[in-house]
Amino acid sequence: MDSKRLAQYCCAYADNRKAQQPVILDLRNISSLTDFFIILSGSSAPHLKAIAEEIMQKLKEDHDIRPHLSDGKGSGQWVVLDYYDVIIHVMSEDTRARYDLEGLWGDAPRIKPRKPRGMGKKASTHP
Template identity: 30%
Template sequence: MNKPKKFSEISSREKALLVANWLDEKQGEKIVVMDVEKMSSVTNMTIVVSARGTKHAKALADHLLDQAAKDSVEFLSMEGHQAGEWVLVDLNDVLVHIFLDELRDFYNLEGMWAEAPRVPLTL
């Protein structure tokens, strides 16, 4: 008897766009999706999103976890949820960075991944 697959079989790009839509549903701001597959040994796609405050950042992260569970999207770990200033959500081949604006500017992940192609959003 075949056991059902635990996680959805979708491409990293499709997963990143799905996650970007989940973030948009909860009013995540300035969502940027970067294809880092050729530059990173850790992940294929990186998403950076701004939150209006720590409560909003935590709500965005919680929404991602809820949606991932509903849609059988693999979730590995989360860091920074307690403080809510920079929350990292690891969805295996997609990493999500939820930032307060001032920290987003300070760490400048988009600058660090300047060579990474941006994935156009269809929100």
């Protein structure tokens, strides 16, 4: 799966848990760190954890993809999921405002989160 499609899946899974203000930043022409940052907000520590766990669980179940790193689930302020080409930041509203990743990466194009085509359809068993 290409990194843009992975980013779209991550946003769709986050939406399952009512993540707030999703933003996808396209860093492909700006940074060698990753292709995309996804920045999402949650309303409480349990909400942040639920969003992060939904993304991890669905990527594992549906695509056999696991994060290289996950950090911050116990902090209640900022959870980071690193899938190499896509890094997801699930943040409290206060933490998001304080660190302003959107401003820091302000020259990065934004991609509208969309549900990937074919999402939710069962795979065909025909050869």
